[in-house]
Amino acid sequence: MTADTEIPAKIRLNAVNKIFTGDRGKLVALQDINLEIGESEFVCFVGPSGCGKSTLLRIVAGLERGFTGDAEVDGSPVNGPGRDRTVMFQEHALFPWLDVLGNVMFPLKLKPGLTDKERIEVAHYYLKLVGLETFERAAIHELSGGMKQRVALARALAPNPRVLLMDEPFAALDAMTREQLYGDLQRIHAARKKTILFVTHNVREAVCLGDRVLLFSPRPGRIRHEFKVDLPRPREFNDTALAALSRDITNELKTILAV
Amino acid sequence: MKNLIAALAIFAALAAGWEYTARNAGDASILIPAPTAVGAYLLKAAKSGELFDATLVTMRRLALGYIFGIAFGIPLGMITARFRLAHNTLGVIALGLQTLPSVCWVPLALLWFGQTETAMLFIVVMGTLWAVILATDHGIRQIPPLYREAAQTMGSSGFHLWFRVLAPASLPHIVSGTKQGWAFAWRSLMAAEIYVTILSGFGLGHLLHYGRELHAMDQVVGLMLLIIFIGFAADKVIFAPWETFLRKRWGLSKS
Numbered sequence: 001m002t003a004d005t006e007i008p009a010k011i012r013l014n015a016v017n018k019i020f021t022g023d024r025g026k027l028v029a030l031q032d033i034n035l036e037i038g039e040s041e042f043v044c045f046v047g048p049s050g051c052g053k054s055t056l057l058r059i060v061a062g063l064e065r066g067f068t069g070d071a072e073v074d075g076s077p078v079n080g081p082g083r084d085r086t087v088m089f090q091e092h093a094l095f096p097w098l099d100v101l102g103n104v105m106f107p108l109k110l111k112p113g114l115t116d117k118e119r120i121e122v123a124h125y126y127l128k129l130v131g132l133e134t135f136e137r138a139a140i141h142e143l144s145g146g147m148k149q150r151v152a153l154a155r156a157l158a159p160n161p162r163v164l165l166m167d168e169p170f171a172a173l174d175a176m177t178r179e180q181l182y183g184d185l186q187r188i189h190a191a192r193k194k195t196i197l198f199v200t201h202n203v204r205e206a207v208c209l210g211d212r213v214l215l216f217s218p219r220p221g222r223i224r225h226e227f228k229v230d231l232p233r234p235r236e237f238n239d240t241a242l243a244a245l246s247r248d249i250t251n252e253l254k255t256i257l258a259v
Numbered sequence: 260m261k262n263l264i265a266a267l268a269i270f271a272a273l274a275a276g277w278e279y280t281a282r283n284a285g286d287a288s289i290l291i292p293a294p295t296a297v298g299a300y301l302l303k304a305a306k307s308g309e310l311f312d313a314t315l316v317t318m319r320r321l322a323l324g325y326i327f328g329i330a331f332g333i334p335l336g337m338i339t340a341r342f343r344l345a346h347n348t349l350g351v352i353a354l355g356l357q358t359l360p361s362v363c364w365v366p367l368a369l370l371w372f373g374q375t376e377t378a379m380l381f382i383v384v385m386g387t388l389w390a391v392i393l394a395t396d397h398g399i400r401q402i403p404p405l406y407r408e409a410a411q412t413m414g415s416s417g418f419h420l421w422f423r424v425l426a427p428a429s430l431p432h433i434v435s436g437t438k439q440g441w442a443f444a445w446r447s448l449m450a451a452e453i454y455v456t457i458l459s460g461f462g463l464g465h466l467l468h469y470g471r472e473l474h475a476m477d478q479v480v481g482l483m484l485l486i487i488f489i490g491f492a493a494d495k496v497i498f499a500p501w502e503t504f505l506r507k508r509w510g511l512s513k514s
Contacts, residue, residue, distance in 0.1 A: 061412055062411075062412075063408050063411070063412070080411075081408070081411040081412040082412070082414065083412075083413060083414035085412065086412055086413060087408070087409065087412045089405060089408075089409065091405060093405045093406065093408075093409035095406065095424070095427070095428070096508050096509045096510055097427040097428075097430065097508070097509075106410075106413060106415075106423075107413035107414060110413060110414040110415060110419070111414065139508060140508075140510070141507060141508055141509075141510050155413075159413065159414070165412075
């Protein structure tokens with residue numbers, strides 16, 4: 001196992017604006033976003049569709065270009081995608097021509113300074129972490145939706161990124177599988193201390209996972225409110241304190257949207 | 260099983276109707292060979308080795324032309340998918356020439372290459388190449404942007420992105436393209452063999468053509484059946500299993 005020498009990142013967004021120019025004129029996707037995210041902080045972006053939360057995540061990922069303002073990770077401006085900021089998408093985005101192990105090996109093979117033996121060891125470590133060590137030779141289409149997202153999580157963690165970006169990764173899963181994954185993700189966050197940005201439209205999910213929950217409003221996309229979540233970890237999705245806080249946040253979200 | 264029996268019964272009824280018509284056609288029976296006559300021709304020609312030799316000649320030509328078509332078509336299709344200028348030039352040429360029936364290349368091929376195997380090859384390649392270019396181009400454009408983005412966030416770029424992600428991602432579409440290429444190559448070759456008379460080997464198309472010249476309708480119909488059978492077998496034996504496998508594995512169809 002390679003030592004975890006990389007420290008989680010600090011992310012700084014300063015006066016970020018993003019405008020999409022389409023057939024029907026201009027759409028302000030993000031307006032004046034100012035945000036600081038600390039080392040190994042777990043931050044959730046919550047808001048209705050079209051509020052720009054995914055766009056902001058894609059800006060940090062380096063997948064979205066043509067924005068104004070500064071986006072910095074550890075003081076260096078974001079300039080295109082990179083292995084230090086891996087992404088987990090709503091759709092698993094696993095490569096069907098590779099098996100489970102092949103998918104987890106994909107980013108590792110691109111990472112210099114490792115021997116092949118070390119790469120395989122790292123891949124095994126993360127497959128074990130997500131509980132799929134016995135499925136390494138399985139083809140992607142043979143896995144259930146939840147298993148696919150677990151492989152995607154292992155793949156995103158394997159190159160030991162400084163930031164993990166998650167774009168509604170559990171939205172397409174059933175409730176049971178989702179609750180299992182909340183547990184897994186919290187366990188992994190505790191063990192690996194990644195800085196995590198997590199986009200969701202599910203308030204309770206955000207409260208269950210995040211240290212901080214940011215509320216977004218659409219057109220123009222802005223951060224409207226911020227909640228600290230001080231509940232003890234690991235958190236249980238059906239915990240009453242958690243439910244109470246998520247009710248408060250949902251009410252706040254409703255007021256924002258009603259205006 | 261029940262459906263199979265029903266289908267077989269219908270085919271048998273059709274054959275029986277055909278046989279009855281042929282036997283009662285009087286003078287026109289020359290034009291309508293009975294299924295038994297066609298069967299007798301096929302049996303005789305198979306025994307004499309004539310069919311086997313002709314099939315071998317045809318298949319050799321087909322394989323050569325097809326390999327050329329694929330070998331040039333796939334890389335060119337990747338280029339038209341990657342570069343806008345190539346798409347707007349070569350892509351347009353491919354689109355135009357693909358609409359040209361390959362038999363239209365025969366006069367040009369004869370004047371350039373004479374009655375040679377090269378002329379034959381040229382016609383088959385012209386019939387195949389454009390379809391393969393278009394299918395490859397289309398296949399690469401069909402790749403979900405998600406694959407590219409996921410690969411990029413893991414540090415893939417340039418050649419690695421092309422050969423380890425985009426090429427395998429487009430494989431099901433490329434296989435469909437090569438299947439289409441095969442269909443075009445097969446049609447082109449039959450046109451070429453019927454129109455280009457050469458002495459370096461008699462293919463199935465030639466046999467079909469001589470059947471007409473000899474008024475041997477049993478030969479004409481027999482060869483048509485054989486040509487249908489070869490096309491059908493290639494699709495079912497070579498392409499269909501591959502396509503099904505890839506579509507399933509790539510998650511393009513539920514099965």
